[in-house]
Amino acid sequence: MASASAVTFTVGTAPYLAYRGSSFPQSKSFGVRFNSQNHLKSFCGLKATSSVRCESELSFSGKEMSAALRASFASKAQNENQNIQYHLQPQASFKVAVLGAAGGIGQPLSLLIKMSPLISDLHLYDIANVKGVAADLSHCNTPSQVKDFTGASELANCLKGVNVVVIPAGVPRKPGMTRDDLFNINAGIVRDLVTAVADNCPGAFIHIISNPVNSTVPIAAEVLKQKGVYDPSKLFGVTTLDVVRANTFVAQKKNLKLIDVDVPVVGGHAGITILPLLSKTRPSVSFSDEEIEQLTVRIQNAGTEVVEAKAGAGSATLSMAYAAARFVESSLRALDGDGDVYESAFVQSNLTDLPFFASRVKLGRNGVETLIPSDLQGLTEYEQKALEALKPELKASIEKGIAFAQKQAIAA
């Protein structure tokens, strides 16, 4: 086991707060050591405002990840202008399952979440052989134990007692395919996997990555309802990648530090249903009409950019894994009692007349605590029009998902 060691590093409180719910973006954890304040500052461009003392960690990456995580706990409690020493002990106690873990997203996602000091058990499931991925990951000396589960007969064991289930299982988009082209394959996969979740870990947070998210989340909701275990606070369509892309593209365009930029993205997770609210960008920046149009379209079509660049070899996997890992980490922090976690997700919602809608949400131990309505207030004319324009498409995708699940239930 670990020998106790102490690490002191500097945390950029202000940017962290700007991102709340997103400790991954400033993940001081990747590729840098944290025993030097200067290293940290140069790595992530943080505005150093406080010092955090972390103790007793198990491993190289565990130490760094843990340090980043503990910084996230510490940051909200501290006065920005004070240097305070904290002694925090994150507990590796949560069980996470990745369904589709042998895939393009599943593998890097599993690696990233293997670094979390909050996870005691990491379960990897796939219909393809996932033993090799699990064996490989199990050699990383971070706290979680990795177990592999292959094929439907092992799914129940994979899910028993799990706190967070992440579902990237399915087929990715190929050039020329829309997200809706994926519907028939991925709809059935999500239905079957969520059925198993309902039977084996009905209280778990469920993160749906499989596309089309605009339809697969309503399918999951219907399945959970049919099983009598639907808790809308715990079902999430993962839209984090839209936010990550919006932040990145705006920072590039406006020559801003990536770590500082925060763009709310609302609506859904396909084409024009993805609506970046550029007028709400923090820090406040002004855009010409041409820039707004160009950035909005780029954010909406960013998935296609990757699909075309990969030329038949799949869709976004690495950036998706990063975004999904950030969402997992935020969920674990919320489960662990951090009362200040915000993320964006496609969830059951009453913010508009649509039953599901992506917005910022506050996460707590029981899932979504509050939807954040303020992003939808005071929209520009461009954003208001785009919001109205996306509604019919999003509504149709939601209804398609619901109809699929209901038809299946009647057939059964």
Ligand SMILES: NC(=O)c1ccc[n+]([C@@H]2O[C@H](COP(=O)([O-])OP(=O)(O)OC[C@H]3O[C@@H](n4cnc5c(N)ncnc54)[C@H](O)[C@@H]3O)[C@@H](O)[C@H]2O)c1
């Ligand atoms: N939400 C997002 O932002 C986002 C972004 C990119 C991709 N995606 C979606 O994520 C999904 C996965 O993409 P990928 O690139 O990893 O695909 P991939 O083909 O590389 O991997 C998918 C994995 O799922 C597994 N799988 C298939 N059916 C399964 C089942 N019934 N049970 C368990 N595992 C099963 C496959 O064996 C494979 O290992 C696709 O639907 C893709 O469209 C979502």
